[in-house]
Amino acid sequence: MPKARRPPPRKTYHHGDLRASLIEAGLALAREGGPQAVVLREATRRAGVAPNAAYRHFANHQALFDAVRASALGALALAIEQEMRQAEALPDAPERARALLAAVGRGYLGFAQSETGWFRAAFASGPFDVELPPDPARTGDKGLNPFELLAHALDALVQAGVLPPERRLGAEFLAWSAVHGMALLVIDGPLRRAPQAMRAALGQRLLHMVETGL
Structure with a gap:
């Protein structure tokens, strides 16, 4: 069956859509390695931001994972x-x-x-x-x-x-x-x-x- 429709991860983000970029990065990680691969630091690296930037949108790793899980x-x-x-x-x-x-x-x-x-x-x-x-x-x-x-x-x-x-x-x-x-x-x-x-x-x-x- 064809791949499910979800946007590919971006390498950079535009102002205002960092949350979406982090979720996309988390989805890419999950696709590659399952739930254990969704690591906050790696998601921020793929989104092109410093790790602390993620906390503007996600309180912790679990919050990011919950968003990735919902998208899955x-x-x-x-x-x-x-x-x-x-x-x-x-x-x-x-x-x-x-x-x-x-x-x-x-x-x-x-x-x-x-x-x-x-x-x-x-x-x-x-x-x-x-x-x-x-x-x-x-x-x-x-x-x-x-x-x-x-x-x-x-x-x-x-x-x-x-x-x-x-x-x-x-x-x-x-x-x-x-x-x-x-x-x-x-x-x-x-x-x-x-x-x-x-x-x-x-x-x-x-x-x-x-x-x-x-």
């Missing part, structure tokens, strides 16, 4: 939405709803493999995202974060009569845990060296299993 979640949301577009054009409501749920899973698994550093940063230890106030940085074009996109797909299943309403409560966590587990097996576990065709086939079977199980 936004990139994941964009990747999911890209997969959802074809499903959204289907005329039959039940078929469209099933395709939307599968698209969320494909976007998630594809992002984990194509943007592994950002994926790891997005789900590094931090606050419980479901309970945080809305943050545009964590969303895609629809204004929804990845968790909300999954909820949107599950709601569509209910509206189309595919998923019984009484089985809807908590379904996000069941679907999410299954697909996230597969993502970790692929990027960090025993499937990391499996042929791409095998990983793709297992992903498709998993998504079908999730829908059937729900």
